[in-house]
Amino acid sequence: MAAHSAVLSMSKIINPFWGGLLGNTAKVFGTTVTSHRSKTLLTGENIPPPAKYGGRHTVTLIPGDGIGPELLNHVREVFRFSCVPVDFEVVHVNSALETEVDINNAITAIRRNGVALKGNIETKHTMAPSVKSRNNLLRTSLDLFANVMHCQSLPGVQTRHKNIDIMIIRENTEGEYSSLEHESVSGVVESLKIITRNNSLRIAEYAFRLAREKGRRKVTAVHKANIMKLGDGLFLECCREVASGYPDITFESMIVDNTTMQLVSKPQQFDVMVMPNLYGNIVSNVCAGLVGGPGLVPGANYGRDYAVFETATRNTGKSIANRNIANPTAMLLASCMMLDHLELYDHASSIRNAVLTTMNETRLHTADIGGQGTTLEVVQSIMRFIQSKGQLTSDL
Amino acid sequence: MTTRSLRSLSGALKPLFNGHLSRVYGVSACNQRHKSTYAPPPARYGGRHTVTLIPGDGIGPELANHVRELFRFCCVPVDFEVVNVDSSMASEDDINNAIMAIRRNGVALKGNIETNHNLPPSYKSRNNLLRTTLDLYANVMHCQSLPGVRTRHRNIDIMIIRENTEGEYSSLEHENVPGVVECLKIITKTKSLRIADYAFRTARAKGRRRVTAVHKANIMKLGDGLFLECCKEVACGYPEISFDSMIVDNTSMQLVSRPQQFDVMVMPNLYGNIVSNVCAGLVGGPGLVPGANYGEDYAVFETGTRNTGKSIANRNSANPTAMLLASCLLLDHLRLHAYASMIRRAILSTVTETRLHTADLGGQGSTSDVVQSIMNAIQSTGPQTLSI
Numbered sequence: 001m002a003a004h005s006a007v008l009s010m011s012k013i014i015n016p017f018w019g020g021l022l023g024n025t026a027k028v029f030g031t032t033v034t035s036h037r038s039k040t041l042l043t044g045e046n047i048p049p050p051a052k053y054g055g056r057h058t059v060t061l062i063p064g065d066g067i068g069p070e071l072l073n074h075v076r077e078v079f080r081f082s083c084v085p086v087d088f089e090v091v092h093v094n095s096a097l098e099t100e101v102d103i104n105n106a107i108t109a110i111r112r113n114g115v116a117l118k119g120n121i122e123t124k125h126t127m128a129p130s131v132k133s134r135n136n137l138l139r140t141s142l143d144l145f146a147n148v149m150h151c152q153s154l155p156g157v158q159t160r161h162k163n164i165d166i167m168i169i170r171e172n173t174e175g176e177y178s179s180l181e182h183e184s185v186s187g188v189v190e191s192l193k194i195i196t197r198n199n200s201l202r203i204a205e206y207a208f209r210l211a212r213e214k215g216r217r218k219v220t221a222v223h224k225a226n227i228m229k230l231g232d233g234l235f236l237e238c239c240r241e242v243a244s245g246y247p248d249i250t251f252e253s254m255i256v257d258n259t260t261m262q263l264v265s266k267p268q269q270f271d272v273m274v275m276p277n278l279y280g281n282i283v284s285n286v287c288a289g290l291v292g293g294p295g296l297v298p299g300a301n302y303g304r305d306y307a308v309f310e311t312a313t314r315n316t317g318k319s320i321a322n323r324n325i326a327n328p329t330a331m332l333l334a335s336c337m338m339l340d341h342l343e344l345y346d347h348a349s350s351i352r353n354a355v356l357t358t359m360n361e362t363r364l365h366t367a368d369i370g371g372q373g374t375t376l377e378v379v380q381s382i383m384r385f386i387q388s389k390g391q392l393t394s395d396l
Numbered sequence: 397m398t399t400r401s402l403r404s405l406s407g408a409l410k411p412l413f414n415g416h417l418s419r420v421y422g423v424s425a426c427n428q429r430h431k432s433t434y435a436p437p438p439a440r441y442g443g444r445h446t447v448t449l450i451p452g453d454g455i456g457p458e459l460a461n462h463v464r465e466l467f468r469f470c471c472v473p474v475d476f477e478v479v480n481v482d483s484s485m486a487s488e489d490d491i492n493n494a495i496m497a498i499r500r501n502g503v504a505l506k507g508n509i510e511t512n513h514n515l516p517p518s519y520k521s522r523n524n525l526l527r528t529t530l531d532l533y534a535n536v537m538h539c540q541s542l543p544g545v546r547t548r549h550r551n552i553d554i555m556i557i558r559e560n561t562e563g564e565y566s567s568l569e570h571e572n573v574p575g576v577v578e579c580l581k582i583i584t585k586t587k588s589l590r591i592a593d594y595a596f597r598t599a600r601a602k603g604r605r606r607v608t609a610v611h612k613a614n615i616m617k618l619g620d621g622l623f624l625e626c627c628k629e630v631a632c633g634y635p636e637i638s639f640d641s642m643i644v645d646n647t648s649m650q651l652v653s654r655p656q657q658f659d660v661m662v663m664p665n666l667y668g669n670i671v672s673n674v675c676a677g678l679v680g681g682p683g684l685v686p687g688a689n690y691g692e693d694y695a696v697f698e699t700g701t702r703n704t705g706k707s708i709a710n711r712n713s714a715n716p717t718a719m720l721l722a723s724c725l726l727l728d729h730l731r732l733h734a735y736a737s738m739i740r741r742a743i744l745s746t747v748t749e750t751r752l753h754t755a756d757l758g759g760q761g762s763t764s765d766v767v768q769s770i771m772n773a774i775q776s777t778g779p780q781t782l783s784i
Contacts, residue, residue, distance in 0.1 A: 123614040123615075125613055125614065125617075125621070129617035129618050129621065133614060133615055136615065160548040160549075161548070176581070176612075176615070176616065177615050179615065179617075181616060181617065181618035181619055182618070183618060186585075187584055187585035187586065187622075188582065188583075188584045188585070189582070189583045189584070189618045189619045189622050190580050190581070190582055190619075191580070191581040191582075191583070191616050191618065191619040192578050192579070192580060192581075193564070193578070193579040193580075193581060194576065194577070194578055194579075195576075195577045195579070196575055196576045196577070197574075197575035197576070198575060224564075224666070224669075225513060226511040226513065226521060227511075227521060227524065227564070227565050227567065228564065228569060228579050229513075229517040229567075229569065230517050230569035230570070230571060230577045230579065231569055231577045231578075231579040233513075233517065234575075234577050256669075256670060257669045257670055257672075257673040257701065258673065258703070260648070260670050260673045260674045260677065261673040261674065261676055261677035261681070261682065261701065262677070263652075263674075263677070264651075264652055264674055264677035264678055265677045265681060278612070278666075281612075281644075281645045282644060282645055282648050282670055284645075285645040285646065285648045285649040286648045286649065286651075286652055286674065288649055289648065289649035289650070289651070289652035289653045290652055293649070293653060294649065313645065313649065315646070
C-alpha cells in the first residue's frame with residue numbers, strides 16, 4: 001500500500017509534465033504504460049492512475065453479508081490457483097453499525113483501485129430510516145450509473161424457457177432509489193422519484209453504444225409514461241433522442257407491465273433493454289428467474305471511472321449462509337467480467353469455460369438449480385478443469 | 397326517467413322512515429347496503445338492475461357488445477347504460493359523465509380507455525381519474541390456472557390485492573429545475589390500513605391461509621416501511637392467517653420459478669401492476685384474467701391487465717374470456733349467483749376446447765366462435781334462453 005501511494009504521488013508530480021505531450025490516452029505510471037482507461041475526458045479532470053504495479057492489479061474486495069464472504073473466498077482460491085495477477089484489498093463493511101465510516105473506507109478503497117468485487121451488504125429494516133442502504137450509497141457516491149446484466153440461457157441448466165439472450169441496462173443512481181422521503185403530515189409519506197435529463201441521456205447513450213459494440217439489433221426502453229408522464233416521459237424522450245443517432249439499431253418502447261407479461265410468455269423477443277432504476281430491478285430479477293435463478297447471473301456496475309462487479313440480483317442469501325450450498329457460479333462469472341475489464345482476457349475465458357463446463361454436469365448442480373451438490377465440489381471441479389487445460393496453476 | 401322521480405319521492409319519504417337499514421324504493425325493499433354513511437340506493441327496479449357500460453378503446457367495444465349479446469341471450473335481468481368516453485378529447489366532460497353514471501348505478505363494466513401520449517401532461521389518465529374519484533381502493537385479481545390452457549406452470553392460484561388509488565399513481569409530478577423531474581409517490585397510513593384490512597377480510601372470507609405483503613422497504617424505508625407496518629398491524633387481528641413479507645424483486649423472481657408458493661398477495665399500486673401482469677402471463681395471458689375494482693360504495697369490473705388491445709381491435713381475434721369472466725364477477729356482485737355460475741361454467745368448458753382457442757392462446761379461433769360456443773353450452777344446460 002505504501003509503495004502504491006508513493007508511486008501515485010510521484011505520478012501526480014510527473015502528470016503536469018506529461019499531460020500536454022501525451023494527452024488523455026496514455027498515463028505513464030512507473031514504467032508500465034496503461035491504456036485501458038482511454039476515455040474522452042474533459043481537460044483538468046484528475047483521473048486516478050490504474051492500480052497496477054509490476055504487472056499485478058489490485059482490486060478492492062468487499063465481502064458483505066450472508067453468502068458473500070464464503071463465495072468471495074472461493075473466488076480468491078480460484079484466482080490463486082490459476083495464478084491470476086490480481087491482489088485483493090479486503091475492506092469489511094459492518095451492516096450493523098449506524099455510522100458511515102465503514103462504507104466510506106470502502107469507497108475510498110475503490111477510488112484508489114478503480115475496480116471492486118463485492119458481496120451484498122445487508123440493509124436491516126429494524127434500523128432508523130436515516131441509515132441509508134450501504135449498497136445504494138456506494139453506487140451513488142462512485143456514480144456507477146450503468147448496471148449491466150446479461151441473461152443467457154445456460155446449456156446445462158434446465159429451464160422452462162429456452163434461448164434467452166437479454167442484456168439489461170439499468171440506470172443505477174437515480175429514479176426511485178434517491179432515498180428522498182419525508183412525512184410532512186403524520187401518516188402521509190411522500191417518496192420522491194427523481195428523473196433527470198442528464199442521467200437519462202447518459203444511460204441511453206451507454207445502452208446504444210453497448211448495443212452497437214456487441215452487435216445487437218434492437219433496444220427496448222421500458223417505462224410507465226402513461227401514468228408518470230413527466231418523469232418517465234422525459235426518460236423516453238431522451239432514449240428517442242439518442243436512438244436517432246444510431247440508425248442501425250431498432251428502437252422501441254414498452255410499458256413495464258406489458259413487458260413483464262411478455263417476459264413470462266415470450267422472452268425471446270427481447271434483445272437489449274434500457275430502463276430506470278426500479279423497473280430495472282424488477283425486470284432483471286424476472287429475467288434472472290427465467291434463466292435459472294439468482295445463483296447463475298453476474299452483474300456489473302459501470303461508472304465513468306470505476307467498475308464494481310457483483311451478483312446480478314444482489315441477494316445476501318442469509319438463509320443459506322455458511323452451509324456450503326450456495327451457487328458460486330454468479331460470483332465466479334462476475335469475477336470473469338472483472339478480469340475482462342482489467343483486460344486479462346485469457347484468464348477470464350479460461351475460468352469462464354471451466355464454470356460453464358461444470359454447469360453442464362447435472363450431478364454438480366447446487367440446491368437452487370435442483371441438485372444436491374455443494375459449493376466446494378463445484379469450485380473444485382472448476383479448478384480441476386482449469387488444471388486439465390494445461391495452463392500454469394498452483395498446486396490444488 | 398321514472399327512476400329519478402322515484403328517488404325524489406323516496407327523498408321526500410325519508411324523514412318518515414328513520415334509520416338507514418331499510419330504504420323503501422318503489423315497491424322493493426333493499427337491504428343490500430348496510431353502512432353507517434349514506435349509500436345510494438341500488439339501481440334496481442322491477443327486478444332488473446342497471447349497470448353502467450363504458451366501452452373504452454381498442455377491443456373494448458367489441459367485447460362489450462359480446463357481453464351484451466350473451467346477457468340478452470341468457471335473459472340476465474341487467475340493463476346497460478352505455479357511456480362513451482372519447483380518449484382523444486382533452487376536456488374532462490366525458491369521464492365526468494361516466495363517473496356520474498357510475499354513482500347513479502353503483503356498478504360498472506368497462507373497457508380500457510386509452511391514454512394518448514401525444515396530449516400534454518396535464519391530461520390525466522382517464523382510467524386513473526375514474527378510480528380515484530370513485531375511491532375504488534381495492535383492485536382484486538384472481539389468477540388461476542385454467543384446465544384447458546397449457547402453460548409452463550401448473551396449479552397456480554394467487555389472489556392479488558392491489559392498492560388502487562395512491563402510491564406511484566398519484567399523478568403528482570413537477571419540474572422545478574429544467575431537466576430534473578420529481579415524481580411523488582404517496583403512501584398514507586389510512587389507505588394502507590384500509591387495503592390491508594380488505595386483504596385480510598377477503599382472505600378470511602375465501603378461506604385462504606396466507607397473506608404476503610410485497611414491498612421495497614429496504615430502499616423506500618419511510619414509504620413502503622409505513623405500508624409494511626400497517627399490514628403487520630392488521631395481521632395481528634387475524635391470527636388464523638399467516639402473514640409474511642417479501643421484497644418485490646425477490647417476489648418477481650420467485651413468481652417465475654415457483655409461483656405455487658403464493659396464496660394472497662397485498663401490495664401498493666405500482667408493484668401491484670407489475671406483479672399482476674406477471675401472474676396474468678403465467679396463467680395464460682391478458683385474455684384470460686378478469687379484474688375487479690372495489691370501493692366503499694361502487695364496483696367497477698374490467699379485464700385484469702387493462703389492455704386496450706389496439707393492434708387487434710375489430711379483427712374478431714380478441715379473447716373474450718377475460719371480459720366475460722369479469723361480467724360474471726359483476727353478476728356475483730349483484731347477487732345474481734345462478735346466472736354467474738351458469739355463464740362461468742359455460743366459459744370454462746369452452747376454454748378447454750383447444751380448437752376454439754384464440755390467437756393469444758396459440759389457436760386460430762375467432763371471438764365470435766368462442767361466444768357462439770358459450771351460448772350453445774348455456775342452451776344445452778337447459779335454462780331459459782332467447783333464440784340464438
